[in-house]
Amino acid sequence: MIDNKAINMDTLNRFLFDNHPVRGEITRLEKTYQSILENHNYPIAVQNLLGELLVATSLLTATLKFDGDIAVQLQGDGPLTLAVVNGNNQQELRGVARVNGEIADDATLKQMVGNGYIVITITPKKGERYQGIVGLEKETLIGCIENYFMQSEQLPTRLFVKTGVHNNKPMAAGILLQVLPANENIQASFEHLSALTETITGDELFQLPTDEILYRLYNQEEVRLFETHQIIFKCGCSRQRCEDSLMTLPASEIDEILNEEGGKIDIHCDYCGKHYLFDAIDIAQLRNKRHLNYH
Template sequence: MTDQIQRFLFDGTNVRGEIVQLERAYQEVLERHAYPLAVSRQLGELLAAVALLTETVKLDGTLSIEVRGDGPLELLMAESNPGGEMRAIARVAEGQPVPADGAGFRELLGAGRIVITLDPSEGKRYQGIVELSADTLGGCLEAYFSQSEQLPTRLWLAADGARAAGLLLQQLPDDAQSQDPDAWERSVHLAATLQHDELLELDAETLLFRLYHEEQARVFPPKPLHFGCNCSRERIAQALYSLGAEELRQILEEQQAIDTQCHFCNTRYHFGAAEIDALIEAPDAPPPTLH
């Protein structure tokens, strides 16, 4: 009943929705870093949000949400793709005190912005930017949909350090199939009665019945979600190449090798002098494997 996303719609209306529930995928993100509880909660909400948005936009590629602020929590970032792979990371500003367990979104991040990036397998990358104008992540993302997609969208997000969950409702443009002009207001009003614990503890079927047992809901098969990192030696090598030949040679002169790691999954990568020289000379070639 966990680590899945469930789509649904209401027959005869222009309202659709999604419910996401995460446990193991969320825990795998947290196991790789020692985050304060307040940060873990915000990261869980972001994981739920990126899954909901990925399912909503139907992107054949990667969708990422990056939240940057000037508060104690300077970065939240999560990525997801249609295959159900997810990863996320947070970064607490150096020199800041450990956030209190009950610190909320605004207290943690302060002023800043959210960058939503759609990176399709083919075609051009698209980025949308919205300011941190609301007191919750869900409120900021609702503003993004209002400005960029121009589709009324509501999100309810929750996380407690063990589980994360989210509910999204969206009103599509009117069409001939929409026979219920009050459906949007009614569905949002009912969702607003949802308690934080209910969102985290109830399975999707029970949650939908509790909220919408008087509605004609069509529920689609759930899609599984899981932690997954797409880092590789090739990707890391290209990131190193972007530093420039002069800086790479300077690092080699000081260290004789370059050791780095993926910030998402903590996988370590070692590049010796011969590998860096080959990268500088032929950046498009895969780095040689040393035995």
């Protein structure tokens, strides 16, 4: 095993079992998760769900075999109208939720989302975009994502995800186990490894070094732990992007907003909480830059 004594949060590691055709990933999120929660006042149940979604997306992006982006989006007709996490294979993640109504602390997935589904969009840098839709057929988000793996890759996959609070900070972490392709008859050993992984607690995932977690779970097994990847919160918003979307609006509409909002257009990013302000002078400069007519 690689020496990995420090408790590195916001990291992802892959691992392999030498004696079983099964691979694993472990991901632990602290700052990334906090960045997603900090500018919002989400109900507790939504905070937990976003934590699960974040862990699941991190684990999912680590299964990509190419450069690209992934979006895991929950939508429905319940009080949680939208929850989405975007990630890429550099483990840059961001996420947001929209709530419209009351959500109890112990609300179930169904109570939050109502009639809904999960859309998983994978956009490779080169090649075709892929979109998979999974119904909310299981009681938990994680159960639904396991279904997605079964449907899309035909590979038995288990996710073990915990969210909680440690040292007054929200944390989210999880482990993925997946049968390697072309191994049909390993149900017994996959169940055995899953049963071992099932015993992990939130406290262990939030507090122990990665190699110690793997040792606690699999000390009867030969496990190879691979290099550590850093996970960061990164929002793709920028002033340039705001300018681009502003300039798609008709000039008259921009003028109207400027009038109504007291001479300033305030574009607010839901993901990171940043504000981008544009006044009449900014707009005039943008129009000049793009050779657009003022009238």
